[in-house]
Amino acid sequence: MSALGRIGTGLAITVAALAVGRTANYARVLRKVVPLPPEPLDQSAEVAAIIPARDEQATIGRGVAGLRAQEHQNLRIVVVDDASADRTAEVVAAQAAQDERVTLVRGDGPPPGWSGKVAAMAAGVRAAGDSAEWLLFMDADGVAGPGLLGRLLAAAEEHGADLVSSPGAARPGAAACLLMPAATVALFEVVPPNGNNKRVLAIGQCLLLRRTAYRRIGGWAALAASTADDVDLATRVRDTGGRVLIVDATAELSAQGHDGFGQLWRSLRKSFVVGTGSSVPLLAAGAVVSTVFGLTPPIAALTGLLRRDRGLVAAGLLGWAAQSYGQLLFARFARQSPATALLAPLSWVALGSTLGSGLGQVLRGTASWRGRSVTR
DSSP, X not given: OOHHHHHHHHHHHHHHHHHHHHHHHHHHHHTTSEEXXXXXXXXXXXXEEEEEXXXXXXXXXXXXXXXXXXXXXXXXXXXXXXXXXXXXXXXXXXXXXXXXXXXXXXXXXXXXXXXXXXXXXXXXXXXXXXXXXXXXXXXXXXXXXXXXXXXXXXXXXXXXXXXXXXXOEEOSSHHHHHHHHHHHHHHHHHSOXXXXXXXOXXXXXXXXXXXXXXXXXXXXXXXXXXXXXXXXXXXXXHHTTOOEEEXXXXXXXXXXXXXXHXXXXXXXXXXXXXXXXXXXXXXXXXXXXXXXXXXXXXXXXXXXXXXXXXXXXXXXXXXXXXXXXXXXHHHHHHTOOGGGGGGHHHHHHHHHHHHHHHHHHHHHXXXXXXXEEOOO
């Protein structure tokens, strides 16, 4: 075997070993996610649901309708229109006219020193008043099933949690099956759910927070400039003596907004830029490592077949199989088709290219979301 061949085989074996380790870790971490209690909490706790919305005319209607249909009725719904340029406010106003529990707050954008989403959520809390025992922060593209709120409350009481958070089930499609699996595996490696790391995981799509914990952390004003508001919120709740709980509410919560590949790509790119603190070395290393990690197994398997090198074929197939099992775990958790597991190498390449795109934005100084900069 040539020196180049030995390097290729060594790389394939290394990637296969890493893939087995990563998937084993992902399986272990997923077991830490707590299932929702089967029954809602049998009490009349008052909840204020707050939705920050910027240019969400395509999704906000279903989001508000899902909250209006909650089995837990003691609920106020506040939608903060964050200087939208589309018909977001009109869609919400129409529902507010039908249901007195719905309030529309019109905003002109964040004040100096505030990020847009945090400012909108703070405005929503002010508009909701002080009577609600719980605050529910939802993304505009989230659609809640009728039992979501009651079961989140039950989880909080059962586990003594001050902050309960969950992702939503992604809509089936190429965007979710290519972009989300590798990104989720990588995220859970850095900030595992229900762990005791330096940073604490929460998922901005759905955040149920005790009012007492909100006051204890100093409200959103304490996180005014945050562009990673969910993780920053969870970390501050933990650091001020509260408990954070990640649950699996995918049976009661879905995400509708990222229908297209491009929209989800841009959303994840923004999250990576924010999550790395716009670090050029981290984005560059992540782009290279993820791309090599994804490409090596199928290339090794194909090259081994052409060269009749059984060892290389075995290393390539082992790496591919380990990556695919990780994607299968994601598919089960996110309620996606198990058949997408075979596309696992492409998901890692997609992650690498998304990180690379984020790197390009940082170098050009153009990293933004909804027309606003996301760099600190």
